[in-house]
Amino acid sequence: MTDAAHALRPDNYLNVDYRPRSWLLTTDHKRIGILYLLSLTFFFFVGGAFAVLMRLELLTPQGDLVQPETYNKLFTMHGIVMVFFFLVPSIPAVFGNFLLPLMIGARDVAFPRLNLASWYIFMLGGLFTLGSVITGGVDTGWTFYTPLSSLSGTQVTTAATGIFIMGFSSILTGINFIVTTHKMRAPGLTWMRLPLFVWSLYATAIILVLGTPALTMALTLVGLERIFGIGIFNPAMGGDPLLFQHLFWFYSHPAVYVMILPGMGVESELITCFARRRPFGYSFIAGASLAIAVLGFLVWGHHMFVSGQSAYAGMIFSLLSFLVAIPSGVKVFAWAGTLFRGAISYETPMLYAFGFIGLFTIGGLTGLFLASMAVDVHVHDTYFVVAHFHYIMVGGMVMAYLGAMHFWWPKMTGRLYPEGWARLSALIVFIGFNLTFFPQFVLGYLGMPRRYHAYPAEFQVLHVLSSAGASILGVGYLLPLVYFLWSLKYGKRAGANPWNAAGLEWQTPSPPPPHNFTETPVVTEEPYGYPVEQRG
């Protein structure tokens, strides 16, 4: 069949119906994934714009680009938008939604209408948050510590409402993924035959369901404190500001595992495909995902070593924080073990996978400094912490997100992206990222505090390096936006399995038909069925 005729036949989830209402009222998990892709791309660049302005201000030691209040709003909004409206949903909402049913041989998630509701709730939350930006911004930091957030004159309640609403989107997505994984697997697809990406989504969903409500309550109480002056966090009324920190971090620490586990799941898919090898230690990787989810709930106090928490409680949190590093190490070594005796090619998704391993390893290892109480006393609330979490979230998660984008783009759109430009962008991102964030480790240990827009002159050289890196990084992020859009019209058409990858999602056409499979697949083999080469 000719290309043109192929394109005209309504046979995939994209072209089955072009009317706007078929998108806005869709219950097809693939379309919902695309809706999230569009919204998240928007929020990513909004959050990125705030970062650009911040790094511009930080080029000079004086606060000379924006007013102090403005800078405070910039870093607050950067944090809120990036954390809640990009990173937390990111891979689960886009790739989880698109791929979970495909990977388990189902026609959709367990609750398709709830899935659509999740997206609308997310958008409503985003609207409130953007509303808070437009009506003056918030300046409390994304962490909303009391009593400052109770007292601040900025749009705290509006922003908190936006995040509160978005939390429901997280919880509903989590419920959907857990039930889908339990109940909708194709015949023969036992738990130990699931792709590791599904395991990571499952662990993530557990955290979303059990962690987010703590944030919901924390924000509710801050909102009530602001509106009614109830005083739960107000020492003058017998309240305790530290209660907020406990409640907030009880969610926000597990949230960082929400922001990395799916990336680790993507990593397992990419490495196995491009090394053409089964994963080393499949059960250990799956178990490590669950271990991270469980242990992640027990370490929140490591954000509070100097906040007035008891030293004995701090000790317990410190020990557990070291323990939670171990499963991540298991995964990194397992990925290296998968590369061993593989047959490796270097397409763009694999380049991002390499970047992920390297940068996540650095970011994760620098967590050891923070888990150690005595060192954390020095580096807490400095740029050291900023560097640490950006290495994991940007060097790790965003790279995994881009890797996932390139890997599954052909499946989602039926088009191939331009490989040369993509590899160049990956390189630019890697270089730009390291230049931006490595100097921040040095800055942090020197004592440069977080959330400062003016600083002592001797820190300037390091800040200039960091800002230079940020400009390079920005280019690296803009290029994919351009060439992905270009590929939609001019990219080569992709077949069902351009990567020769294992996995049920590659058994469907690209793009897949509306209900994924014409016949429910029956699984009889272990996952990652890459043909095995016998080496003499």
Place this chain on the structure above:
Amino acid sequence: MSDTRAGVAFPFDDPLQQREAATLGMWIFLAAELIFFGGAFVCYAAAGYVHGADFARASNRTTLPLGATNTAVLLTSSWTMALAVHSAHAGRRRTLLGFLLLTAALGALFLALKGTEYVEDFHQGLLPGRDFRGSGVERLFFSFYFVMTGIHALHLVIGIALLLALAAIAWRGRRPLPMMNVFENCGLYWHFVDIVWIFLFPLLYLRGRHV
């Protein structure tokens, strides 16, 4: 090109799968609710640990008879809810409808009693605003009291709305069989809201009453 299997919602293959999925979903949702309420309970416990004597004194200013009556009302409503689910299983539409409405009525009674209690509290100057009559820590106690009972009441309102929606379905007699899980899951939610109250009541009303 419809892909729905007979008698079940998309994307399920058979009624049992649909039922199990919905029930599992409700249990997970209740776990999330547990954490949500748990956050408030933990803050209350922490504040109560620091201000033991003052919280006991403040607790004595709650209206015990109304609170106790409400506890009885809600426990009874859980019983009628269980009877409603039982009727659904037995296929008896009219008793199902009756028990659903009775449960909703008991829930509404709870809200009415709560409302009068709030009004009474207002007259006694217990609303934690500028006109609060009492010490700063007592005001903190009543902040917790209104926040926690208020959020509970909100959940009760949602529960009543659910019951009325189910009553409408029962009345119009649509295929009850595949929807069994809907009544069960609503029952789960209702029992959860009841259990939250069973913890709220002693923690808020009975502190230090034995003294």
Place this chain on the structure above:
Amino acid sequence: MDSDLPLFPPQASTLAPDVDALFFFIATVVVVFAALVFTLVIVFAVRYRRRSAGASGAAVQPNYWLEAAWIGIPLALCLVMFAWGARLYFRQVRPPADVLDVYVLGRQWMWKLQHGEGPSEINELHVPVGRPVRLTMTSQDVIHSFFVPAFRLKMDVVPGRYVNAWFQGTRTGQYHLFCAEYCGTKHSGMIGRVIVMEPADYERWLAGGTSGPGLAAAGERLFQSLGCATCHAEGQSRGPTLANLFGRSITLRDGSTVVADEAYVRESILDPAARLVAGFEPVMPSYRAQVNEEDLIKLVAYLKTLTAPPETRSVK
């Protein structure tokens, strides 16, 4: 603070070298493991590159010894890092005896530092080298954090309670003081310096300072003007004696005991019924409306000097 491109903060306190030693140990672990991972990945990526189009990887053999090794070795290292860090942390939060007391009040957006011996400073702290200094800190509004990188010292300063921190300067010089907990508009401006001086210079600085009553003297004036002497002076039995209060173990009405420290004294002034002394009635009113955090610091400083029950005096 000399070079244009400092890469490491100065070590100016007794604990700074210890913190740095742990830092370098962890850094070694980090570098070794990062290098290991990087090397493995790069070597494998090159050595096992796909040489022909349809080639595949070799079969995967599970290797439980390897799994055990890369769980066990990191675990052992983690336990070492944990124990080392915890022990050092306890030294960081437990001041030695014979300290110089300094009271710190953080507020948006400045630091007020009051020496127990009298002078008060804004955004600057003069201390003698070689002497441990204990900071008793509170905030007047939101949470701040007292951070001196050169001392590897940081402690959040929280409204409504006292927190303690301590350091002992080992090198004379001037060191950055930062607020490290975001506290609003001028958070970046809430900075200052700690000036460590030779003991002789410090004495000279003390003597030549702004004249006026020291902290304790100001506290005594407050003690009298607020009427504390009515119940707590010589010959009164309405209130417990305040002589030699600090460090004493007090038995409370509910049977428990508490060691009297700055936080207990502050609480007893603001909320007397919270931890009432055994044998006394709850008749002391709360002074929350009459004293601010600065007054509390003065009262605390005064009570520390009491070795005999105070007398009642009239105050002009």
